[in-house]
Every structure is written in structure tokens, then in C-alpha cells.
Amino acid sequence: MPIKIAVLMESRPGEKRVALVPAVAEKLSKLGCSVSMLSGAGLASKLPDNAYNGVEIAGTEQHLLADADIVLAVQAPKASEIALLKPASILLSFIYPHKEPELTRLLCEKNITCFAMEQVPRISRAQAMDALSSQAALAGYYAALMGATTLSRILPMMTTAVGSIRPARCLVMGLGVAGLQALATARRLGAITEGYDVRPETKEQAESLGAKFVDTGVDARGEGGYARELTAQEKDKIASVVTRHIQQADIVITTAAIPGRPSPKLISKPQVDGMKLGAVIIDLAAEGGGNCEYSIPGETVTQGQVTIAAPLNVPSMLAEHASELYAKNLLNLLQLFVVDGAINLNWADEVLAKTVLTHNGEIKPEAVKTALAKH
Amino acid sequence: MPIKIAVLMESRPGEKRVALVPAVAEKLSKLGCSVSMLSGAGLASKLPDNAYNGVEIAGTEQHLLADADIVLAVQAPKASEIALLKPASILLSFIYPHKEPELTRLLCEKNITCFAMEQVPRISRAQAMDALSSQAALAGYYAALMGATTLSRILPMMTTAVGSIRPARCLVMGLGVAGLQALATARRLGAITEGYDVRPETKEQAESLGAKFVDTGVDARGEGGYARELTAQEKDKIASVVTRHIQQADIVITTAAIPGRPSPKLISKPQVDGMKLGAVIIDLAAEGGGNCEYSIPGETVTQGQVTIAAPLNVPSMLAEHASELYAKNLLNLLQLFVVDGAINLNWADEVLAKTVLTHNGEIKPEAVKTALAKH
Structure with a gap:
């Protein structure tokens, strides 16, 4: 069974970016993953469905997310989207947990392993995953x-x-x-x-x-x-x-x-x-x-x-290039734990350890845990 | 009696330019002219009244125009403004007579000598008056x-x-x-x-x-x-x-x-x-x-x-610099006929002869005369 990757349709007001571009879709296929997205997910970034070779177009959000092992997004998924995620699946997205604390709790409840892109550490090894910098x-x-x-x-x-x-x-x-x-x-x-x-x-x-x-x-x-x-x-x-x-x-x-x-x-x-x-x-x-x-x-x-x-959201004004760089940042992070067609989360890796927001039902960064406990 | 120069308040929608900037006002004073304008005429070009040294602020449009020998404007004056001009006075402005043919007729009726800035010939000598180019x-x-x-x-x-x-x-x-x-x-x-x-x-x-x-x-x-x-x-x-x-x-x-x-x-x-x-x-x-x-x-x-x-009207998006260059274009044209404190229209001057639209009650350019006769 190949690893199933789903790309969320961005729905926040003014968000024109998308978490996947065709060049990255091809690389994910080569890594042995199957990729699916909703029709039109790339359109605001000037990427029509037919630009994505080998990507399956899912009919509904339910179909898209039900059996996805890894989900890619730009902005934090909404509660209704988190509800559809497969338990214990992996999410890569910007989250900013302080903005909508309830989302982080929902991610814990669903046992999602969430990598929050704004947490990528600013070390040399992680430059190619540093979405904050690229944007x-x-x-x-x-x-x-x-x-x-x-x-x-x-x-x-x-x-x-x-x-x-x-x-x-x-x-x-x-x-x-x-x-x-x-x-x-x-x-x-x-x-x-x-x-x-x-x-x-x-x-x-x-x-x-x-x-x-x-x-x-x-x-x-x-x-x-x-x-x-x-x-x-x-x-x-x-x-x-x-x-x-x-x-x-x-x-x-x-x-x-x-x-x-x-x-x-x-x-x-x-x-x-x-x-x-x-x-x-x-x-x-x-x-x-x-x-x-x-x-x-x-x-x-x-x-x-x-x-x-x-x-x-100024990067969204340059959605074509912003999506391209962001999707490559995601790919580079993903390659830390997708190896030989299998998911292998090595927590000894500093980048994964510092970027993870939720895992096994817990909020991992102490600072976030403390901050959200106050709400 | 010094030559009296009046600067029109631009009132066309979206027009932010003004026909006079402080540096040009000073030069007009040195030429022996008195200059007046309405309060706030430069404001859309980020030029408040107090930036214009030596310029008189007229209380009403009537006062501004009643005894003005020379009137400066960016866009063609409206019929109501032409009605207030002193008969036989001189107007420097963009006109584009085909757009509102009735304005040119009104200028003739009032005996206005109108120099239409879009008609400045494209010869070397007139480069410093070429408002089309500067804009x-x-x-x-x-x-x-x-x-x-x-x-x-x-x-x-x-x-x-x-x-x-x-x-x-x-x-x-x-x-x-x-x-x-x-x-x-x-x-x-x-x-x-x-x-x-x-x-x-x-x-x-x-x-x-x-x-x-x-x-x-x-x-x-x-x-x-x-x-x-x-x-x-x-x-x-x-x-x-x-x-x-x-x-x-x-x-x-x-x-x-x-x-x-x-x-x-x-x-x-x-x-x-x-x-x-x-x-x-x-x-x-x-x-x-x-x-x-x-x-x-x-x-x-x-x-x-x-x-x-x-x-x-893209130049208006850069109103500060557009006004500066346009006002200097006007000054250079004006200096062809304001000499030693007096107005002297020398029609042997190619620039004046080609730029004039109306004079002595007549439309001067043959092409314009023919075109407007059709209306």
C-alpha cells in the first residue's frame, strides 16, 4: 500500500496559496506516495487540475481525507476538516496555535501528529524547510x-x-x-x-x-x-x-x-x-x-x-511563487520521515522534534502547552 | 500692473495633479507675475497652501478668474469655469478638443487664446514644454x-x-x-x-x-x-x-x-x-x-x-512628480510669451503657432476645425 497524501483545499478568506505544486507532486509520486486533492484547489495559484500529473482528484472532502496518511495544508485546517482526518494521521501546515487554541485540542483528540510549519527551527539543516523564511x-x-x-x-x-x-x-x-x-x-x-x-x-x-x-x-x-x-x-x-x-x-x-x-x-x-x-x-x-x-x-x-x-497575508499576493516555495518546504520536511516508501518518525531528529506540535494526543512544545492551558 | 496668473482647482474625477508647484510659483514671481489659486488646489499633490510662497489664496473662483491674464490648468476647464474667464485672456491646459467639442466653442466665444498642451510639437526646442512626454x-x-x-x-x-x-x-x-x-x-x-x-x-x-x-x-x-x-x-x-x-x-x-x-x-x-x-x-x-x-x-x-x-489617467497616480514636471512644462511655454513683465505673442514662433488651439475667436489648427465642424 503506498502512503496516501491529501492536499487540503484552502478556504480561509484571502488565501490563494496551495500546499502542492505540480513539480512537488511528481517528486511525491517518485517517493512512492499516492496524492489526491479536490478539484480547483490550485486555481487561485494559477494551477488548474490538469497541471498536476498523477494526482487523483477526489470527489468530496470526506473521500479526500478518510484514508490519508499525510495531509498537507497552508493555513490551519478548520475544525470541520480536522474532524474528517484519519485518526493518528500526520498533518503538515501552518498552525499558530494561539490564534485558535481549540484546533490544537482537536488535533490532540484525534491523535494527529501535527508538524506546525512556523515552528521549523532556524538552523542551517532546516533552511530548505523554513517556510516562514521562504514566504x-x-x-x-x-x-x-x-x-x-x-x-x-x-x-x-x-x-x-x-x-x-x-x-x-x-x-x-x-x-x-x-x-x-x-x-x-x-x-x-x-x-x-x-x-x-x-x-x-x-x-x-x-x-x-x-x-x-x-x-x-x-x-x-x-x-x-x-x-x-x-x-x-x-x-x-x-x-x-x-x-x-x-x-x-x-x-x-x-x-x-x-x-x-x-x-x-x-x-x-x-x-x-x-x-x-x-x-x-x-x-x-x-x-x-x-x-x-x-x-x-x-x-x-x-x-x-x-x-x-x-x-x-502578503505572500498570498504572490500565490504562484509562494505556493511553489511552500510546497518545496513541505517536501523537504516530509523527506525526513518518509523513507523507502514508509513513514518513520525519528524523534532524535532535531527538526522533527522542534517542529512537532501534537503527537500521541499531547501538545509537545512546553511553551504552547503552558499558553493554551491558560485558555 | 503685474501680469496676473491664476491656477485652476482641478475638479475632474480622479485628477490629483495641479498646474503649479512651489518652485514654479517662485519663478513666476521673479518674472514679474502675481499668482493666485484657491485654497487646497495642491492638496491632492501633497502640496498644502503654505508650501506656496508668495501665492495669493483667492476666496472664490470668481475672484480667482475675473482679472487673470493667464490661467493654468491640467485638465480642460469645465464650461462653468470658461464662463468666468476674463475675455481675451490666455489659457494653458490639456484640452483634447474632440472629447468635449463645446468647450472649444466656448473658448472661441470668449476670445480666449488657448494653448493646448497636447499640441506642443515634438521638436528639440520644445522638449522642455512637452507635457505629453513628461507625463x-x-x-x-x-x-x-x-x-x-x-x-x-x-x-x-x-x-x-x-x-x-x-x-x-x-x-x-x-x-x-x-x-x-x-x-x-x-x-x-x-x-x-x-x-x-x-x-x-x-x-x-x-x-x-x-x-x-x-x-x-x-x-x-x-x-x-x-x-x-x-x-x-x-x-x-x-x-x-x-x-x-x-x-x-x-x-x-x-x-x-x-x-x-x-x-x-x-x-x-x-x-x-x-x-x-x-x-x-x-x-x-x-x-x-x-x-x-x-x-x-x-x-x-x-x-x-x-x-x-x-x-x-495614470500620471495622476504619481501626482507629486507629475505636477512638478507639468508645472515646469507650463513655465517653459509661458516664458516664450512673457518677456520683461509683458505678454508678447510672437506667432512666428513655431511652438506657439503649433500649440495654439483658439485665438481671436477662431480655432487655429485646421484638423481640429474640420473635425469639430462635423459635430
């Missing part, structure tokens, strides 16, 4: 484009018959994968770019992309490649240096998201109020409430003459 | 950004932990000022770019921007820097070569606009139907009905899996 790179690129189309000025210097237009200034706050890609894209478009991050080691990375680094003298390196939370004093010190840079900028892109926690407020209301007329903020940390005090997640607001956009 | 450059830049944000793929090659993403293909049809700027911008973003135009001399220009030129073997050079209208045979020949390039592209940007005439249909419905899933067309010729048979001016439509955007 963040796309989000950073798109944020720069959003900034450019929202601004009523052009980014590059332009020499015309009536004189030169000066290039725009773009400040990127938070130089992780998304921030660096935003810097690179704004620079490609001809902007003068500045990068800012509390982790001093990002200076070199920003500079390698042609950006100036805003040095505030505060070191905020934290665990797991994320910035740690800052003290009030540190925040004040940073604010005083950064305010000047914010207020000189035409576009500010913020990317300081901490999975599972509220996004730090990097831009205060008074800072926005002192910005240039017509300036634009693109806040990529909207899922956690946003990095700007004026941000309203999912909306674009105008405050005075400043436009603040806080889009949700 | 087209901005539109071309914006079209490439629109293409990039509408496409659900990224433009540049990107190397990730799970492999490389191939760069997108962008075809630009019509290599005037807008088309070349679109090519340059798509290239900056990392796309593989191709340019196509019926005028063979554009080959070198496209190639200088890193684009491949689509050579169809048809020479369609026309008068005044515009492409001439093509025969059916020529169109067929072009279509057969171009179809292949259209159908390989991720983004197609079309820019073949002929002022005062319907835009040529460069992309047929069958050509669109054969395009790649998820491909995007940005049609910059929407004012004249569009270059694509599926285009609906002012709308974004989805046909099969192809998205066709035909935006109107």
Missing part, C-alpha cells in the same frame, strides 16, 4: 512594490527635459529575510535605502544591499534568530535616533514580527505625525497587530498626509 | 509597477534554500517615452524584457535598456513622432510574429496611444486567450479605448486566467 522573502519584495505604488512620487532619479527628479528615500525597519528583500527591491527601483535593526549583525547585510545602516547602539539579539523584547529605556534610545530617519523617509517598511506574540510598536503616533507630507508606511507585521501605532491590520489608513498600509 | 514617462514607470503587483509571481530571479525562481518575462508594446520607461522599470525589477514597436528606430533604444527587440519587418514611421495607421496586411504580419511573444510573456504593457484618435488594437481576443495562466496586461492606451480588445477603460477585468488592467 517572508516574497512578502518583503511585495512590500517594496506596495510602497512604490502607494507613494505619489517615483523611486528612481529621473533625468528629464525639465530637470532631474531626486530619488526617494526608503527606510526598512527589521532586517530579517523580509526586510532584506524589501531593501533589495527598493534599491533595484532606484531608491536611496536605509536599513534599521536592533541586531547589529544586520549592518553588514544591509550594507551589502547598498543600504545605509541606522546605528542606534542597542543590541537586541534574542533566541532562535528573532529579536528579543526590548526594555522601555532601550526603546526610547532607539526612538530618538530612528525618529529622524523615519521623518526623512518617503517610504518606511516595517517587518518586526515575532510569531505568536504581539508585534513591537516601532513607530509611534507622534513619529508618524512628524513625517513628510505624502509619506507611506507599509507595515508587514500586521498579523501581530502591526509595528506602527496607527496600523489597522488588513486596512490602509490615511493619518494626516501619511498613508499607513498594514496588509495581511 | 508619459511617469505613466510608463507606474505601468511596470502595476504589472508587478498584479502578477502573482515575482519579477526577479531569486535564489532560495529550495532552489531558484526564474525571472518573469515582460513584453512592452509601443516604445515611445512611456514604453521605454516601462521597459527600464521592469528591467530594474529583474524581469527579462522585450520591446516591440512598428518603428524600427526604436530597436536601438530598447536594446540600450537591456531589452530584446521583437522585429516584425514592418516599418510604420508616421508624422510628428507617432506611428502611422497600419494596413490590414501589415497588421496580420505583425500579429503572427508578435503573438508568440505575447503568449510567452508574464506581463504585457501596451502604450500605443494616438492623441485624438482611437488606440490601435495591438492585442486581439484570440491572442489573449492563448496567453499563459496568470499573465497580466497593463494597457496604457485606455484613454483612446485601449490596445487590447478585452480592455475596458478604467477597469481591471479577468478573462480566463489573464488579468487585463486599462487604467485611466
